[in-house]
Amino acid sequence: MSDARSSILTKLRTTRDAHPLSPPASDFAPIEAKQWPDQERLPRIRRLMEAVHTEFLDATESDWPAVLREFLAREGVGSLLYAPATEAGKRLVEGWETASPSPPRGEAPHESPEGPAAHPPHPNPLPGGERGPNPTLIPYDRPLEDLKSHLFESIEAGLTTTRGAIAETGSLILWPTADEPRTLSLVPHIHIALLRADALYDTFLQAMREQGWAQAMPTNLLLVSGPSKTADIEQTLAYGVHGPKRLIVLVVHP
Amino acid sequence: MDGNAPDFAAASRAALADPQLRGNFRRAMDGLMSKRAAQFADTGEWTGVRALAASVRLRALSKLPELLEKLEENCTRNGIAVHWAATTEEANAIALDILHKANAKLVVKGKSMVTEEMHLNAVLEKDGIEVLESDLGEYIVQLDGTMPSHIIMPAIHLNTKQIAHLFKRKIKDAESREDAAYLTDLARRVLRAKFQAADVGMSGVNAAVAETGTLCLIENEGNGRMCTTVPPVHIAFMGLEKVVETLEDVPPVISLLPRSATGQPITTYVNMISGPRKDGEKDGPREVHLVILDNGRSGIYADPELRDTLRCIRCGACMNHCPVYTKVGGHAYEAPYPGPIGKILVPQIEGLAKRGAMPHACTMCNACVEICPVKIPIVEIMGRLRVEAVKPGGAVKDGGAKASRAEAMVWSGWAAMNASPTAYRIATAAMSRLGNAAPASLPMLKEWTNVRTKPRFAGRTLHDLARAKGVPDV
Numbered sequence: 001m002s003d004a005r006s007s008i009l010t011k012l013r014t015t016r017d018a019h020p021l022s023p024p025a026s027d028f029a030p031i032e033a034k035q036w037p038d039q040e041r042l043p044r045i046r047r048l049m050e051a052v053h054t055e056f057l058d059a060t061e062s063d064w065p066a067v068l069r070e071f072l073a074r075e076g077v078g079s080l081l082y083a084p085a086t087e088a089g090k091r092l093v094e095g096w097e098t099a100s101p102s103p104p105r106g107e108a109p110h111e112s113p114e115g116p117a118a119h120p121p122h123p124n125p126l127p128g129g130e131r132g133p134n135p136t137l138i139p140y141d142r143p144l145e146d147l148k149s150h151l152f153e154s155i156e157a158g159l160t161t162t163r164g165a166i167a168e169t170g171s172l173i174l175w176p177t178a179d180e181p182r183t184l185s186l187v188p189h190i191h192i193a194l195l196r197a198d199a200l201y202d203t204f205l206q207a208m209r210e211q212g213w214a215q216a217m218p219t220n221l222l223l224v225s226g227p228s229k230t231a232d233i234e235q236t237l238a239y240g241v242h243g244p245k246r247l248i249v250l251v252v253h254p
Numbered sequence: 255m256d257g258n259a260p261d262f263a264a265a266s267r268a269a270l271a272d273p274q275l276r277g278n279f280r281r282a283m284d285g286l287m288s289k290r291a292a293q294f295a296d297t298g299e300w301t302g303v304r305a306l307a308a309s310v311r312l313r314a315l316s317k318l319p320e321l322l323e324k325l326e327e328n329c330t331r332n333g334i335a336v337h338w339a340a341t342t343e344e345a346n347a348i349a350l351d352i353l354h355k356a357n358a359k360l361v362v363k364g365k366s367m368v369t370e371e372m373h374l375n376a377v378l379e380k381d382g383i384e385v386l387e388s389d390l391g392e393y394i395v396q397l398d399g400t401m402p403s404h405i406i407m408p409a410i411h412l413n414t415k416q417i418a419h420l421f422k423r424k425i426k427d428a429e430s431r432e433d434a435a436y437l438t439d440l441a442r443r444v445l446r447a448k449f450q451a452a453d454v455g456m457s458g459v460n461a462a463v464a465e466t467g468t469l470c471l472i473e474n475e476g477n478g479r480m481c482t483t484v485p486p487v488h489i490a491f492m493g494l495e496k497v498v499e500t501l502e503d504v505p506p507v508i509s510l511l512p513r514s515a516t517g518q519p520i521t522t523y524v525n526m527i528s529g530p531r532k533d534g535e536k537d538g539p540r541e542v543h544l545v546i547l548d549n550g551r552s553g554i555y556a557d558p559e560l561r562d563t564l565r566c567i568r569c570g571a572c573m574n575h576c577p578v579y580t581k582v583g584g585h586a587y588e589a590p591y592p593g594p595i596g597k598i599l600v601p602q603i604e605g606l607a608k609r610g611a612m613p614h615a616c617t618m619c620n621a622c623v624e625i626c627p628v629k630i631p632i633v634e635i636m637g638r639l640r641v642e643a644v645k646p647g648g649a650v651k652d653g654g655a656k657a658s659r660a661e662a663m664v665w666s667g668w669a670a671m672n673a674s675p676t677a678y679r680i681a682t683a684a685m686s687r688l689g690n691a692a693p694a695s696l697p698m699l700k701e702w703t704n705v706r707t708k709p710r711f712a713g714r715t716l717h718d719l720a721r722a723k724g725v726p727d728v
Contacts, residue, residue, distance in 0.1 A: 003340075004338040004339055004340040004344055004548070005338035007340060008322075008338060008340060008494065008546075008548050008552055009319045009322065009323065011552045011555075011556070012318050012319040012322070012494075012552055012555055013319040015552070015555060015556035016316075016318065016319065016555070018556075019556075019557075019558035019561075020316070021312060021315055021316035021558075021561070022316070023309055023312035023313040023315075023316045024305070024308075024309045024312065025309065026306055026309040026310055026313060026503070026506075027302070027305070027306060027309070028306060028502070028506075029302065030298075030299060030301075030302025030303045030305075030306055031303065031306065031505060031506065031509065033302075048519065052522070140536065142536065143536050143537070144484070144536055144537035144538075148450060148484075149450070152446060152447075152449075152450045168519075169519045169520035170519070170520075171520055171524070177535075178532070178534040178535045178536065181535065181536040181537040181538075182479075182483050182537050182538055183483060183484065183537045186476060186479050186480065186483060186484075187484075203505065204504075204505040204508065204509075204524075205502060205505040208501060208502065208505070209502070213466075213501055214465060214466055214500065214501040214502070217466050217468055217501075217526070217528040218528065219332075219527070219528055219529045219530070219531065219532055219535065219538055220483070220525070220526065220527055220528070220538060221526040221528070222479075222523060222524065222525055222526065223520070223523070223524035224522065224523060225519075225520050225521070225522050225523075226522045227522070228474070228475055228476035228522060229474050229475070229522055230390045230391075230438060230474060230475050231407070231474075231516070232389070232390040232391035232394065232407060232408070232409055232475075233390070233394075233409070233414055233417055233434040233437055233438065234278075234282075234412075234413050234414045234417075234434065235281070235282055235285055235286075235407075235410075236414065236434035238434050238435050238437075238438035238439075240438070240439070240442065241390055241438050241441065241442055241474075241475045241476065241477070242388065242442060242445060242446070242449070242475045242476040242477040242479075242480055243475065243476020243477075243479060243480070243522075243523070244476070
């Protein structure tokens with residue numbers, strides 16, 4: 001097929017050189033001009049994302065694991081997939097212990113060696129008289145192939161970090177890594193994203209410039225602006241078509 | 255006339271006679287136009303970002319061969335295998351080769367107009383490979399055994415009731431419920447099992463970044479992410495014009511595409527892929543392939559005027575605003591790309607013998623040009639293609655295919671009449687005296703009069719009247 005390559009490139013080069021194009025200069029000012037004051041970015045992101053059914057939770061550095069645990073219990077979510085080797089994953093596990101009233105010894109799910117299959121929903125009641133399944137933590141600690149059926153068939157929620165959010169469009173920046181796989185934010189029915197309230201940008205352009213994306217792109221970088229949706233049936237909006245049915249942004253305030 | 259040429263006139267008459275179809279389109283297009291207008295309420299912002307996006311596309315075209323080489327170099331460095339195809343046959347052969355090596359039995363596909371151009375699904379099915387469209391609209395159209403009627407909303411010609419009946423007929427255990435949420439959830443259940451089991455995922459490309467070797471895909475449903483993330487092999491298809499120079503060139507395009515297409519500020523997902531799974535990573539495809547397709551594009555590129563066709567970012571806004579498309583719908587064109595952009599792109603790809611009628615399915619109202627986010631002079635190109643269709647030996651494939659001796663004679667007579675004052679006076683005087691006596695059913699008038707009332711000629715010409723009022727001849 002290298003024949004196709006050289007014939008295509010030769011033809012493009014010859015015809016372009018016969019009739020060169022002089023494009024106008026690219027003036028990025030109309031995008032650079034889009035700026036919001038510090039105090040307006042988060043409310044704007046929230047308004048835009050809530051308009052497409054994103055849900056928001058507020059927490060602090062010290063209590064977000066407890067806030068998350070309480071939310072999952074309240075919503076009856078039985079299992080949460082997380083990235084155990086990330087800072088956030090470690091904080092989650094620490095915070096989970098303190099948020100949990102009395103995890104039976106040896107049953108702390110993330111310590112179990114058998115993997116996801118060994119984690120049935122926890123039967124313990126929550127403090128404060130609320131009752132609900134005690135969500136089980138499942139570490140994403142193996143290749144997709146070894147987790148696929150659980151991921152598609154039983155795991156209910158996935159937790160990821162973000163690299164901030166964009167005020168113009170209400171979009172989260174996701175930067176999957178070896179420790180925080182891509183499917184964590186894609187396959188579980190609920191995607192929970194940690195957003196640091198001090199990591200907000202005005203535009204997509206500003207975020208990529210300030211974070212130096214072009215120097216080292218990850219294998220997959222995503223902007224996520226809501227739960228999965230479609231309007232393919234008679235323009236009627238329906239949520240949760242292929243990706244997550246719910247997107248929860250857990251805002252960590254400094 | 256080419257025996258295989260689609261008959262747009264007949265197909266559009268059939269579409270116009272279908273009140274269900276016309277109602278479905280009218281509702282959808284009105285909604286899309288008002289949602290788009292709301293996104294561009296700030297005309298200063300629209301003008302500025304539009305000029306920027308047009309400059310990004312023009313700059314990419316000005317360096318097209320160099321950028322394609324750079325894209326290839328950077329993709330290769332990232333571990334993406336790059337393939338080149340001059341024709342759709344070559345592209346299909348490349349796809350089959352990759353599928354055979356992967357021993358693939360099941361393919362899941364995200365939306366890709368290039369694969370529609372290739373008729374890839376039919377090729378795969380003939381080879382015994384199950385291929386499933388996963389964009390909900392494409393899935394509906396595939397179940398129905400038809401073609402997309404819009405490049406962004408493939409099933410826009412069907413209403414909820416029609417889709418409910420289709421699902422009941424085609425999906426096991428489906429209930430007969432005319433409820434978009436239920437139908438969407440039903441498709442979710444069917445397709446999730448397929449994403450999990452698929453051997454290969456396929457997708458299109460909205461923009462390919464030469465600087466970083468990155469493939470950008472935008473979508474709302476998450477099926478695109480599923481196709482490019484879960485199966486062990488991902489094959490992306492792009493027309494060779496889809497390259498942009500730098501990563502910073504992506505935001506202007508992404509800023510205008512969803513707003514123009516569906517009136518949303520951004521799609522739910524912007525998916526930027528810069529390679530297969532790396533060592534140590536736990537997911538993502540083991541192989542990523544990029545197929546770069548020419549299929550006539552280098553020919554379009556060769557002509558400095560027609561080249562502007564390749565600026566297109568495939569938002570579909572020109573369809574939503576076209577007085578012809580919104581009445582007859584996408585199927586009447588019988589082409590992978592309908593509407594204004596289709597009317598200029600498809601004849602250049604497939605040739606004027608087969609597609610010579612398409613540039614005539616246009617009132618030249620300029621609505622498409624006014625809303626095009628990258629300022630493609632669609633109507634000028636349309637006019638040029640009408641000329642190419644009757645002028646043998648031009649720049650476009652099958653140029654001159656619609657040339658007719660009789661038409662050429664009429665026009666040279668017309669030119670001669672207008673070049674001589676005496677001939678002009680005799681001809682106009684004859685028309686004002688005899689024109690009303692000529693029956694509308696005359697063969698030479700019939701094409702016009704069978705859908706229009708024959709005009710009445712005034713008893714005296716304008717020149718006569720002016721002269722009577724004392725206006726001097728120049």
